[in-house]
Amino acid sequence: EEQLVESGGDLVQPGGSLRLSCEASGFSFSTSAMNWVRQAPGKGLQWISYITGSGTTIFYADSVKGRFTISRDNARQSLYLEMNSLGAEDTAVYYCARDRGFCSDGSCSSYFDLWGQGTLVTVSS
Amino acid sequence: SSELTQDPAVSVALGQTVRITCQGDSIRTYSASWYQQKPGQAPVLVIFAKNNRASGIPDRFSGSSSGKTASLTITGAQAEDEADYYCDSRDTSDNRLHVFGTGTKVTVL
Numbered sequence A: 001e002e003q004l005v006e007s008g009g010d011l012v013q014p015g016g017s018l019r020l021s022c023e024a025s026g027f028s029f030s031t032s033a034m035n036w037v038r039q040a041p042g043k044g045l046q047w048i049s050y051i052t053g054s055g056t057t058i059f060y061a062d063s064v065k066g067r068f069t070i071s072r073d074n075a076r077q078s079l080y081l082e083m084n085s086l087g088a089e090d091t092a093v094y095y096c097a098r099d100r101g102f103c104s105d106g107s108c109s110s111y112f113d114l115w116g117q118g119t120l121v122t123v124s125s
Numbered sequence B: 001s002s003e004l005t006q007d008p009a010v011s012v013a014l015g016q017t018v019r020i021t022c023q024g025d026s027i028r029t030y031s032a033s034w035y036q037q038k039p040g041q042a043p044v045l046v047i048f049a050k051n052n053r054a055s056g057i058p059d060r061f062s063g064s065s066s067g068k069t070a071s072l073t074i075t076g077a078q079a080e081d082e083a084d085y086y087c088d089s090r091d092t093s094d095n096r097l098h099v100f101g102t103g104t105k106v107t108v109l
Helices: none
Strands: A003-007 A018-025 A034-039 A045-051 A058-060 A068-073 A078-083 A092-104 A107-115 A119-123 B009-012 B017-023 B033-037 B044-048 B061-066 B069-075 B083-090 B098-100 B104-108
Touching: A003 A092, A003 A107, A018 A034, A018 A092, A018 A119, A034 A068, A034 A078, A034 A107, A045 A068, A045 B083, A045 B098, A058 A068, A107 B033, A107 B044, A107 B083, B009 B017, B017 B083, B017 B104, B044 B061, B069 B083
Parallel strands: B009 B104
Antiparallel strands: A003 A018, A018 A078, A034 A045, A034 A092, A045 A058, A068 A078, A092 A107, A092 A119, B017 B069, B033 B044, B033 B083, B061 B069, B083 B098, B083 B104
């Protein structure tokens, strides 16, 4: 069974740091691009970061660029999100999601076909 | 960044048809995908690449697109379809990035 399991969410003080993990199983992790998506309490989904299977290409949303770092360890089938300088606005459930690319009508994009259950990060003093 | 706008909430009678729309400039260029999220659960892929159903999704769900509007249609809505629905496409200012729609709460009466 294909599965993603996040961990590492916690209560952290403003300005603090936290590292999230996402362990994959049941599929070829090393050939799969991955993403982090978050959802603040009672709010919508927000995409925050992407990494290719090899780890050589990485993108970030402007809201986390310079503070968050996405990485992966294919030998451990794991994806990570290092979060620094956390603020109240970072309080959210964080999901990892597998990326699947496609091309349609002359342009290419991707979608998220497998999601973890999420891990809660609360930033508060 | 760019925005994808959805109606905040829609309701549909059991067995009837409802269409959820997603508007944004990026839809003209990049096909949308749709996700269903029930309370306390992770999102689930429903439609990808504009009009392809994900594995295990009933055929009452369908997707379409015209101009700057993508649509998700539920034909013969069931009680279990009550959920939040989000569209997803690309950021028009930086097409390497994703952007989600604002979300639509679907209530089945």
